[in-house]
Amino acid sequence: MTAPRIPGRRFLHSPGPTPLPDAVLHAMGVQPMDLADPRVDANIAAVERGLKRLLHSEAAEIFLYASNGHGVWEAAIENLAAPGQVLLMPGTGHFSESWALQAEGLGRRVVRTPWREGWPIDAEAVEQALRDDRSHEVQAVLAVHTDTASGVTSDIAAIRRAIDAARHPALLVADVVASLGAAPFAMDALGVDVALGASQKGLMCPPGVGFVAVNGKALAAAQRNPAPRFYWDWERRRSEVSYRKFCGTPPQNLLFGLEAALSLLFDEGLDSAWARHARLAGAVQAAVEGWREGGRVDFFARDAASRSVSVTTIALGEGIDVDALRTRARERFQVAIAGGLGPLAGRAFRIGHLGDSNAAVILGALAGVEAALRSLGVAVGEGGVQRAVRFLAAD
Numbered sequence: 001m002t003a004p005r006i007p008g009r010r011f012l013h014s015p016g017p018t019p020l021p022d023a024v025l026h027a028m029g030v031q032p033m034d035l036a037d038p039r040v041d042a043n044i045a046a047v048e049r050g051l052k053r054l055l056h057s058e059a060a061e062i063f064l065y066a067s068n069g070h071g072v073w074e075a076a077i078e079n080l081a082a083p084g085q086v087l088l089m090p091g092t093g094h095f096s097e098s099w100a101l102q103a104e105g106l107g108r109r110v111v112r113t114p115w116r117e118g119w120p121i122d123a124e125a126v127e128q129a130l131r132d133d134r135s136h137e138v139q140a141v142l143a144v145h146t147d148t149a150s151g152v153t154s155d156i157a158a159i160r161r162a163i164d165a166a167r168h169p170a171l172l173v174a175d176v177v178a179s180l181g182a183a184p185f186a187m188d189a190l191g192v193d194v195a196l197g198a199s200q201k202g203l204m205c206p207p208g209v210g211f212v213a214v215n216g217k218a219l220a221a222a223q224r225n226p227a228p229r230f231y232w233d234w235e236r237r238r239s240e241v242s243y244r245k246f247c248g249t250p251p252q253n254l255l256f257g258l259e260a261a262l263s264l265l266f267d268e269g270l271d272s273a274w275a276r277h278a279r280l281a282g283a284v285q286a287a288v289e290g291w292r293e294g295g296r297v298d299f300f301a302r303d304a305a306s307r308s309v310s311v312t313t314i315a316l317g318e319g320i321d322v323d324a325l326r327t328r329a330r331e332r333f334q335v336a337i338a339g340g341l342g343p344l345a346g347r348a349f350r351i352g353h354l355g356d357s358n359a360a361v362i363l364g365a366l367a368g369v370e371a372a373l374r375s376l377g378v379a380v381g382e383g384g385v386q387r388a389v390r391f392l393a394a395d
């Protein structure tokens with residue numbers, strides 16, 4: 001049985017996967033190639049170059065994986081710490097905790113700094129944890145730049161300063177899964193040793209490609225690490241042969257899509273793409289400012305300055321059924337939004353506003369969400385969507 005046709009478009013506002021630009025869809029529509037076809041190597045080289053440019057890194061080596069974000073989390077853990085060694089996980093909420101559990105599942109020890117709900121990483125707590133680690137057991141600090149569950153972006157420069165102030169040799173690893181392409185990030189200037197991301201958010205591609213950018217210091221640490229590993233091993237992937245780079249067959253069609261998506265970002269200009277994301281996030285925040293006056297919904301992120309340009313997490317008052325809200329928004333108003341994750345499950349919904357988006361799409365999505373809230377009887381302040389319109393009109 002086929003599903004009934006949806007007239008018009010359903011707006012996808014989960015914070016990943018995100019909508020695909022037509023140019024990406026078209027680029028993926030090619031027949032697979034034999035591995036010696038020169039287009040395979042040329043495509044991989046273009047993706048590596050593009051990611052370095054996007055990350056603002058001269059120094060890093062790029063390792064690409066047929067994986068999602070959890071895959072590249074695993075790559076960082078496996079390469080940078082041996083079982084029994086220690087990783088420091090600054091608390092950001094759901095995603096720092098998920099990464100910590102993965103590291104513990106792989107036999108690494110994890111030191112956590114506390115998460116304050118609605119706030120970014122506490123850099124002072126990171127510094128203190130490193131000062132307390134007198135014997136320098138901590139191998140790396142694993143920092144989530146934007147926690148997609150809380151909608152909070154942390155200050156990676158402050159974490160670099162914390163590591164330096166503690167005079168600790170730990171490497172700095174940044175998860176830019178939810179921020180890359182949407183928010184400014186400059187790997188070398190920030191003193192980030194490893195940055196990792198995935199294809200399905202700001203990079204406007206389907207899920208399925210993960211990547212890690214690794215500087216010389218981190219590569220040297222990985223070489224010293226005796227942990228047994230194979231698929232994720234960086235050293236094994238340092239090859240000119242595409243089959244070896246991927247530890248097997250590269251996900252060709254996804255990589256053609258990624259090359260096209262990177263070109264779109266460079267054609268727009270990174271400054272323009274970041275400004276566009278900030279503007280659209282501002283429109284969403286303006287709407288939430290209006291809605292919160294009804295007293296039933298509010299920002300989850302307490303600190304306005306650290307509200308993410310990629311995703312806005314909206315806390316719900318007692319008794320509001322988030323599943324009913326998502327279903328209503330999706331099925332009646334054709335706006336797909338996300339629910340709360342981890343500690344926020346049942347307590348929040350999220351509007352993704354990253355990737356291939358514009359003012360009209362965001363206004364449509366906000367109107368659909370407001371209509372869904374109202375149709376379920378949730379009291380929202382008058383003028384949420386109007387505030388978003390005024391914000392965009394004034395900008």
Ligand SMILES: Cc1ncc(COP(=O)(O)O)c(C=O)c1O
Nearest residue numbers: 068069070095146148177178198
């Ligand atoms: C910040 C962040 N890191 C890691 C992940 C894990 O990525 P994946 O779901 O592709 O495994 C996600 C997923 O949403 C994320 O938002």
